Amino acid sequence: MRTRKTTVTVETHQLLVVRRGVRFAEDWCAQCGQRVRLVTADAAALLTSASIRTICRSVEEGRVHFKETGDGLLLICLNSLSMNAET
Numbered sequence: 001m002r003t004r005k006t007t008v009t010v011e012t013h014q015l016l017v018v019r020r021g022v023r024f025a026e027d028w029c030a031q032c033g034q035r036v037r038l039v040t041a042d043a044a045a046l047l048t049s050a051s052i053r054t055i056c057r058s059v060e061e062g063r064v065h066f067k068e069t070g071d072g073l074l075l076i077c078l079n080s081l082s083m084n085a086e087t
Contacts, residue, residue, distance in 0.1 A: 031065040038075035
């Protein structure tokens with residue numbers, strides 16, 4: 001009697017799709033050291049399918065770069081968001 005051996009290989013890829021309707025701001029990100037696109041926390045949550053609380057927790061933990069405007073609006077760096085898509 002023969003024994004069969006089956007090998008299963010699973011490959012995963014990650015893709016960040018930016019949907020129309022999400023507005024961007026462009027500004028300098030000190031942590032990235034370059035000009036980047038910034039989105040609001042709401043838009044970041046929408047883009048990553050995460051909750052706003054999860055996005056805010058990522059900001060508090062320093063996992064994503066952010067900028068706060070003079071009127072208190074939180075803007076998230078898309079570069080760091082895409083690097084930490086598991087937010």
